[in-house]
Amino acid sequence: MVASSATTKRYLPWVVATALFMEQLDSTIVNTGIPAMAANLGVTPLSLKAVVTSYILSLAVSIPISGWLAERYGSRRIFMLAVALFTVSSVLCGLAVNSTMLVASRVPQGIAAAMMMPVGRMAIVRTFSKGELLQAMNFVIIPALLGPLLGPTVGGLIVHWASWRDIFFVNVPVGLAALWFAKNYMPNYRSETQRTLDVRGLLLFASGAGLLSWLLEVFGETNLSPVNLVMLAAMSLALLVGYGWHAKRVPYPLLRLSLLSTRTFRVSVLGGFVTRLGVGGMPFLLPLLYQLGLGLPAWQSGLLMMPAAVAAMAMKVLSAPMLKRFGFRQVLIVNTLLVACVIASYSLVGEGTPMFAIVAIGLALGLFNSLQFSSMNSMAYADIDAADAAMASTMASTLQQMSMSFGLAFGSLTTGYFLNGMSQSDRVAVTSSLHHAFLTLAALTVVSSLSFWTLQPQDGESVSKGSEAPANNPAELRT
Known part of the structure; x- marks a missing residue:
């Protein structure tokens, strides 16, 4: 039996955050272990590209069905099933005796990951009032920021000191803990209307x-x-x-597109989609800048990703008062431009750049990214009814996953375009190409800020101030 409402509110963000961290970490931690996996399994590293793509593909195609499953069978049951499937699949990945078994085990792992976040976010939206939602979302979003930053570093350390199989086995204790907490603190929301798939x-x-x-x-x-x-x-x-x-x-x-008629939801998921195209390329480009451009070893490159993670956690304390004081519209317009400026500032980083300056830029990137994601994710549900929480969470998660994947691809393509015809062993050429890529991503981020100008000053006040906005009637919200 699930605990009382107060206890559930205390522990539910931990449950969702733990599962999200496990999912986000796993999506990036594998990359650094590919060479070791290939050597152990007797295949070429390139042939193991499917280890990554099978996970991404199964994740992308499975997210839309998560909302229907939660509404039909209950949020607690589906969330626990997803965590259990993810944990078992992780064990199978670690026990793989050949590349075929490894790739096959990544498919159910991706399916499980696709169910965890939308269902967890839906439970958060339905458990907390609009006034409490920002604080809860601030807590849950931290793992989403930490996972991609910590993944390459943790994966490299595990491969260096232990076995590549331990990359997957680390999910077991985390998964078991998430299962226990979900059983006791995850509410079992489900829809009274049984809609067909x-x-x-x-x-x-x-x-x-x-x-x-x-x-x-x-x-x-x-x-x-x-x-x-x-x-x-x-x-x-x-x-x-x-x-x-x-x-x-x-x-x-499957995805109710009519929800996009609600202005705060539309701007959050569609405007946020474009913003994430620019921001999504940074976890891919920064290691290239540090290792290929500056010639730093992998472990030092990983450490330079840490300031952004630390700053992201610090912003958790600052974002709520800022949104309450200035509102979503003003914060998102200004902060999006600040994110673009920080991305552009990496075009000034070269071999002669002092280390303290690189760390300072990383801190700024973490601060502004954290505020951006917290604002967009919490504003999305400001005017969404509890009955639509599952559908809204599914749509938001689907578009976010797609935008981050597109962002990585866009960053890669942009760098390749500017590097065309030049040697990848030429450190000056690589650095110059990356600088042009950073400026391109910054320009795209500036363009994305235009979508936030369509917000009204009072939009999202039910979240930022804990009260209904004066103009929050259906006619004015759908403009």
């Missing part, structure tokens, strides 16, 4: 999103001709457009 919509969206995610993951590392790549990209976009057409014509669509 939109199978046709699932096939359209999963096919389109999966194909597009796969193209982004293998772009530049495949033998497909440019014509074939363009045709596959057009096919994926056609499938997604087909889903949009289908969703307007069925009573219970």
Whole structure:
């Protein structure tokens, strides 16, 4: 039996944060272990690209169904099932005797990860009042910021001091702890209306999103001709457009696009989508700058990612008072420009840059990124009814996952474009290409700030100030 409401509110953010950290860490920690895995399994490192892509693909195509499962069978049951499946799959990955078993074990791991975050976020939205939501979201968002930063460093240390198999075994104690806490503190929300699963919509969206995610993951590392790549990209976009057409014509669509008519939700997920395209490339580009551009060893490069993680945690204390004082509109407009300035400042980092300056830029990036994500994620639910929490969480999680994947691909493609024709062993050429890539990502981030100008000054006050905004009636929200 789940604990009282007060106790649930105390521990539920820990439950969701633990699962999210495990998911986010696992999505990046594997990359540094690929060479060791390949050597142990007797294959080439390139052939193990599927270890990463299988996880990303299964994650991308499975997120949309998580909301329906939670509404049908209950949030606690689905969350615990997801954590258990993730933990068991991690064990199977660690016990893999060949590359085929390893790749096959990553598929259910990705499916489990796809269910954990949307269901956990839905439980947070339905448990906490609008006035308490910002504080709860601030706590939960920290693992999402720490995971991608800590993953490469932790993975490198594990491979150096132990076995690549321990990369997966570290999930076991975390998963068992998450299961125990979920059993005792995860509320079991479910919908009273049993809607049917939109199978046709699932096939359209999963096919389109999966194909597009796969193209982004293998772009530049495949033998497909440019014509074939363009045709596959057009096919994926056609499938997604087909889903949009289908969703307007069925009573219970997989993703209810009508929620985008609510201004705060629309600006958060669509405006945030563009913002994440710029920010999403940084975890990929910064290690390249430190290792290839500055010639630093991998362990030192990993340590330079730590200031951003520390600053992200510090912003947890500052974001709520700032949003209460200035409001979502003003904070998001100004902070998005500040994020862009920090990204652009990396174009000034070179071999002669003092280490304290690099650390200072990392601290600024962590502070502004943390405020950006906390603001966008909490504002998304400011005007969403509790009955729509599962659907809103599913849509937000789906678009966030896609935008971060697209951001990594965009950062990679941008760097490759500026590096075209130059030797990757030429440190000056690599640094110059990365500098141009940082400026491009910064420009994209500036463009994304335009979406936040469409907000009204009182938007999100039910979250930032714990009260309903004066203009929060359905007609004015849907503009």
